[in-house]
Amino acid sequence: MLTSDPTAHKTTKAALSLRGISKEFPGVKALSDVSLNLYPGQVTALVGENGAGKSTIVKILTGIYQPNAGTIEVAGQKTEFPNAHAASAAGVTAIHQETVLFDDLSVAENIFIGHAPRGLFGLIDRAKMNANAQTILEQVGADIKPTARLRDLGIASKHMVAISRALSVDAQVVIMDEPTAALSHKEITELYDLVEKLKADGKAILFISHKFDEIFRIADRYTVFRDGQMAGEGLIENVSEDELVTMMVGRSVDQIYPKKEVEIGDPILTVSGYSHPTEFEDMSFDLREGEILGFYGLVGAGRSELMQALFGITKPSKGAIKIAGEIAIVRSPAEAIGRGIVYVPEDRGKQGAIIGLPIFQNVTLPSLHKTSKQGFLKLAEEFKLAREYTARLDLRAASLDQDIGELSGGNQQKVVIAKWLATQPRVIIVDEPTKGIDIGSKAAVHEFMGELATNGLAIIMVSSELPEILGMADRTIVMREGRKAGEFTRSEMTAEKLVRAAAGIKEKAA
Amino acid sequence: MSNDFTARNIPDRLTSRGQRALKSWETLLVIIAVMVFVINALSSPYFLNPWNLSDATFNFTEKAMIAFAMAMLIVSGEIDLSVASIVALASTAMGFMMQAGFDTPTLVLTGLTVGVLCGAFNGVLVTRLGLPSIVVTIGTMSLFRGISYIVLGDTAYNGYPSSFAFFGQGYVWWVISFELVLFVIFALIYAVILHKTNFGRAVYAIGNNPIGAKFSGIRVERVKFILFLLTGLMSGIAAVCLTSRLGSTRPSIAFGWELEIVTMVVLGGVNILGGSGTIPGVVLAALIMGMVTFGFGLLNVPGIVMSIFIGLLLIAVIALPRLWTMANAARAGRKA
Amino acid sequence: QETKRIALVVKALGIGFFEAAAKGAEEAAKELGDVEIIYTGPTDTTAEGQIEVINSLIAQNVDAIAVSANDTDALVPTLKKAMDRGITVISWDSGVAKEGRQMHLNPSSNPLIGNMIIKLAADNLPDGGDVAVLSATTTSTNQNTWIEEMNKVMGNYPGVNVVATVYGDDKADKSYTEAQGLMKSHPNLKAIIAPTSVGIVAAAQAVTDAGKAGEINVTGLGLPSEMAGHVDSGASKSFAIWNPIDLGYSATMIAYNLATGKATAEAGAEIPMGRMGAVTLDDNTEGAMADPFVYDASNVADFKDIF
Amino acid sequence: MIKQFIKSREALLVLAILILLGLISTRFSGFIAPQNMASVFQDTSILIMLALGQMVVILTRCIDLSVASNLALTGMVVGLINVAAPDLPVPVLLLVAITLGAFLGAINGILVWKVDIPPIVVTLGTLTIYRGIIFLVSNGAWINAHEMSASFKAFPRYELLGLPVLSWMAVVTIILFYLLVVRTPLGRAFYAVGGNPHAAVYTGINVGFTRFMAFVIAGAISGVCGYLWVSRYAVAYVDIAGGFELEVVAACVIGGISIAGGIGTIGGAVLGALFLGIIKNALPVVDISPFWQLAISGSAIIIAVAVNARSERKKGRIILKKAEHAQ
C-alpha cells in the first residue's frame, strides 16, 4: 500500500472492510489483492481509470460476483455474499453503473422488487408499496409517479429510480457507481444534498466517479485502483488532484498520448446540417486528411448517434455529406464502407467484436470480397490479411483461429481496429476507443492512431475522457444534448473550456 | 512503446485439422451413427439388404432436404416452423394445376414457386416488419395449411401423371433413388454455401451477433430474407418429392414435420440460439434418425416408441457435454 | 414348412375395434398353425405413418400384408412396391385403390351398410326430421363409401334430411367437439349417424352432456362393449356392427390362402375364409364378409363382454 | 385508469372479440345468448388454463412445447388409476394429476435451470418423450368411456350456480394466476427475469430458479387439464391433445404475451384463448366450413404479433430536449 493513514483506523471502526480481494475473468485479472475500508458517516471516493476494477469491486460487494480470494467483513464480522439478497440483507446497497431496471414494471415495483411490503396472505401490498415509493422519490427530489411504467421515463428519471431503489433498502453501506454520469446539473446538486443527508445519518458511502470536482466536493477519503491493484488511499484533504492522477495513471499524462504534429491536408469529409428527429440537430463540420477531430461531451450527448448516422446505421432526417467534395448518400454501413468511412463502435461486445467467430474471421468480415474469389472463401488469403493487420497493432493472442471472445478487452479492440484498417478506409471514426481497456493496450491504440494520422488518414475520435481529447485531438467539437456546443482548435483547448461547453455553463467573465 | 512489446508472430491455428475434427460434434455423431448401424445389423437380419437400406432412406431424405436450409436459418438466429405447411400448400397448388391439366414440368415449377413465395412471405414479415420469426411462422404454419384446407376441404387430389412419379418413386441406378441423389446433391450444395462462401460466413456472423454483423457492413436483413426464401424453396422441392411419392395430395400431408426437422437440425449440432452448426452434422443427424426409425421399424416397434428414443437422444447429446464440463469445473474447483 | 408371417396393419393402434380384429387374426393363426401375426400400425390415423410401417414390413419380407387404410390413394405406391417384391397385399375394413392391393374385404356389402345406417336413424323417426353424419377422417375409404351408399337410398326415407356431414378424424375429442357443433348449429337435430366406432361413442357422450339423451338419437356403427352404457342411458336407441373378431379372422384367412397360392384374387374367384365360409370377389376384386348385426337394449348386454 | 385501459392491448382484443361476436350474431343470433356463451366458455376453459400456464413460462423468456404431451400423459395415468381403482375419489386423482404434471414440468425446469439447455430444445425433447411414455404405460390401448367410473366422468360436468365445474376451474385458475402474477414476489420475478435477466441478478432474483418455478407451474396446470380433458371427453389415448401446444402458444401470442419475455397480462392470455375459442365454436354455427378455422387463426396470430410489435416498438431514447417535450 502506497499511502496509508494510520490515524483513521483508530478513530472509527469500519462499517465494511474488504481484505486481499482478487477476481479473475477469463483472460483478465480484474482485481488482485485489493483492500477497501468504508467508515460510518464518511464518503470514500474510489477512483481509477476505466477498467481499473471499480465496478468489479462493487459487484463483489453486492454479491453479483464471487471473489477468487479475499474476505469481506461487515461491522467486524466476516461474511460472504453468495447472491444479491445476502448483500442487501447485510445492509449493503448499491446504485450500479449500468441501469439494472425493468422497463415493463412500474416505478414502485422497480424500487421494491425483491423486498416489496407484504399484506394479507403474504401477498404484495400494492398500496403500501406505492406510498413507500412516493416517500423515497420525494426524498431524492424526483418528480415521478410511482405507478408510471418505467419504459415511459427518460434516462435521467430512470437513474433517479435506480437511486431510489438503492435507498429503499435499510442499509448501512451505500455504494454509488458513477451516479452522476447520466444526470443533469439540477439533479446532480440534489444528489449531493442526498449524500450529505446519508452521511449525517451515519451511513458509510462508497462513491465512484471520474469527475474530480465532485470527488473533492463530497468525499472524505479516497482509494485509488490502477490496473486492478491498490495504488493509494487516504484522506481527501491530504491529497491534490495531480497526486491522484499520478496514482491513477502511474506515469505522466503526455507519455500516454503520443500525439505527433501532422501536416493537415484537404477536407475529406464535409457534414452539413445533419439532423435526426430525436437525437441530434444541425450538426455541421468538416474533417481533413491527417487530422484527428475530437468529439467531446457528457455521456448521452448524442455523439454516438451522430457517428452512427454518418456510418449509415440510422437515417438522418435532414442534412448532407460530401466525401472528398462529392455529395454522398450513405444508407447502410455497406455503403459507408464502400465510400471509405468506417466506424469503431463504442459498445465493443455488441457492435464491434463478433464474439463466437475466430479472430481472423472478425478481421476479414468487411473485406471478404478481397480475400475471396467469386464469393468462395479462400482461407489462406484470409489468414494473410488478418496476420498483416493484427501484426501492425501488436495483437496478443494464442492463434488467429482463437475465438475473439477469449481475448482481453484491449486486444479485442485491436482486432476491431484491424478489421477496419483492412478495408483501407479514408475516414475512420473511433467511438470511445479506449473505453474499458488496460493501460498497455490503451497506449498502443493511441500510438497507432497517431501513426494513422501521420499516414494521412482522417480520424474522428469520440471520447468522454478529457485527457484523451486533450492529448490526441487536433481540433475538438463539443456536443451537448444533441447540438454543437463549441468548437476548439488544439491551441484553444483547455480542460475547463471543454467541460463548461459540455455542461452548458457560461464562461466566467474574464 | 517499450522494448519488450516486440511484434509477435501469431500462428494461424494451434490445433491441426485432425485434432479439431476429433473433438468435434460430428465425431460424436459419427460414433452414434456407427453404433446405431451396428446394433441394427445385429438385431435384424433384414437390415443389411441394399433394397431395404435404400427404402429406409425415404424416411429422411425429404425432411433432410428442408433441414439443410433450416440449419442455415437457425445458424443465423431465426427459425421457420411453417415448413411442413409450405409443403402442404405447395402440394395443394400442384394438385390444383394437375387438375387443370398442366404437364409435369409445370407442376414442379408450381411447387417450387409456391415454396419460394411462402418463404418470401415469412421473410418479409420477419425482416421488414421486424417480427420474431418463431411467432410469425407459428402463424403462417396455420395460415398456409389452412389455405390447403380451404381449397381441398375433405377432398384429395390424385391421378398425377405417371411421369410425375419419378421424383418420389424413381431410381437413378440400381437401388439409388432419385430422392437419395437429390439429398446428396443438396447436402453438398448447402455444405459449400455455408462453409465455403462469403454468404455462409455472413450467416455465421449474423447468428453470433446480428448487430455486430450490421456494424461490419453485412446486409443482415437481406441475408435473412434469402435464407427464408431458400427454406421455402427446399420445402417446395420436398413437396414435389413427397407428392410424387404418395401420388396424392391431402391437406394433412407432412403434418408435424416441422418439429422433426428442427429436431434433426438441433441433433446435428446446430445451436438453436444461432451462431454455430454444420451441414455435415445435419447429414449425420438425418442418417441417425432415419436408421433409428428404420431399425425400430424392422423390430415392429411402434413409431411412438422410436420418438422417445429420438427425444432422449436430443436432450442427451446436448446435456452430456455440458454436464461433463460442469463436472470437470467442479472437480477443478475442489482442487483449487 | 416355414411359418408364414402375416402383417395386420390397422388405422391406428389402440382402437378397440382393431384390437378385437387382432384377436380374430390370432385365432386364425392358431387354427392354421404355421402363421405368425404381426399386428402393427401407426399411433395416429395418418397415411404417412402407415407408409413407414409398411416400408418396414416390406423390408422384413413378410408373406402378406392386410391393411385397413387411412387413405385410399396415398398407400398405393408403397403397396405396389410390396407386391413387386412378392408380398401378398390385401385391404380389409377400409380399402385402398384397386392398383394397390390384390383384393379388398368389405366387412359387409357397402350398399347394405349404407342402407342400414340411415334405416337405424329413420326407424326411430316416424315423422322424419333432421339428421347429421359424424364420420371419421375425410380420407377414410370405408366411411366415404358408406355415406355415398346412404345418400343413394335417401329417397326411400322421405322426411329424413341429412343436414350436415362432419369429420371427427377418429379422435374421440375431436368427434366430441364436432358433435357439439352439430347440436349448436342444428337446434332441430333428431339423430346423429356415426358410421365409426370412435365417433359414435364420442357423439353419444356429447349428447348426454348436452342433456339431450333421448331427444337426439345417436346411431351408426359401434362396439357393444363401448356402447352398452349409452344404450342404457337412452342416448343411443340402436346401432349396428359386424363382428370385428370375425373380420380380423377372415382377413387373415384370405391373406394366408392368397400367400400360399391356395387361391388367387381375381374377379369372380371364391376365397375360403375358414369358419366364416368363403368370399366371392366382384369385378372390383372386392368381397363382403357378412351382414351387420343390430344391437339395442334387448341384446347389447349379451355382447358387451365379447367385443 | 380507464384511459390507460382504452389504450391497452387488452382493450383492442376486447374490441376484436366484440366485433367478432357482432358479426357472428348477424348470421346466428343465438350465438350470443348467455347460455351459449357459457358453453363457449366451457369449451375454452382448458385452453384458457393452459394459456395461463404457458404465459408464465413465456414471461420468463422461455417456452414450453411439452404442455400438450404433459396433459396427455397425466390424463392417461389418471385414467389408468381410475380403471385400476374406480373407487378412488376425484380429489385424490386431482392431487395426483397436479403432482405428476408439476413433476413433468420440473424435469423441463431442471434441464433449463441446472443444465442450461435452451428451453425450446428441452421441451421439444420432452414433447416426444412424454408422448411416447403414454404408449408405454397404456400399451397403446385406449381407455374408453365405459371403462371410467361415473364419478370420474361426472366431476367436470357437475353444475354449480349454472356453470359446470370445468368452467369454475378456469375461473379459479384465472383468479389464482392473477394473484400469483400481480401480487406475489415470484410473479413479479417472472416479469423481471424475462424483461431483463441481467438486471434481475442485481436485485437478488435467482433467474434459473424463477424459470424452474414457471415450468413447474405450467406443468401443474397441464396436469390438472390432463384429468379434465380425459374426463370431459371420456377417453384417453396416446394422441389426445396432439398439436395443442401450438394452439396454446397461439392464444398467448394473440393475447399480447411477448415471446421475448417480460410483457403480458392475465387478461391478455384469457382474451387470446377466448378469441380462438369463439372462432372455433362459431364457424360451424355461421355455416363457414370448419376448414377455414386454421387459416383464420393463423391470420389472427400474424395480425396480433404485428400489432403488438408496433405498440411495443422501443421508443427511441431522446437526447434533444425539444423532442422530449414534444412526446
Ligand SMILES: Nc1ncnc2c1ncn2[C@@H]1O[C@H](COP(=O)(O)OP(=O)(O)OP(=O)(O)O)[C@@H](O)[C@H]1O
Ligand atoms: N464479466 C466480465 N467478464 C470479463 N471481463 C470483465 C467482466 N467484468 C469486467 N471485466 C473486466 O475487468 C476489468 C475491470 O472492469 P470494471 O468494470 O471493474 O472497470 P471500472 O473500473 O468500473 O471501469 P469504468 O470506469 O469504465 O466503469 C476490465 O478489464 C473489464 O474488461
Ligand SMILES: Nc1ncnc2c1ncn2[C@@H]1O[C@H](COP(=O)(O)OP(=O)(O)OP(=O)(O)O)[C@@H](O)[C@H]1O
Ligand atoms: N433512454 C435511455 N434508456 C436507457 N438507457 C439509456 C437511455 N439513454 C441512454 N442510455 C444509456 O446510457 C449510456 C450512455 O449512453 P451513450 O453512451 O449511448 O450516449 P451517446 O448518445 O452515445 O452519447 P455520447 O456518445 O455522447 O456519450 C448507455 O449505456 C445507454 O445505453
Ligand SMILES: [Mg+2]
Ligand atoms: Mg465501472
Ligand SMILES: [Mg+2]
Ligand atoms: Mg457514446
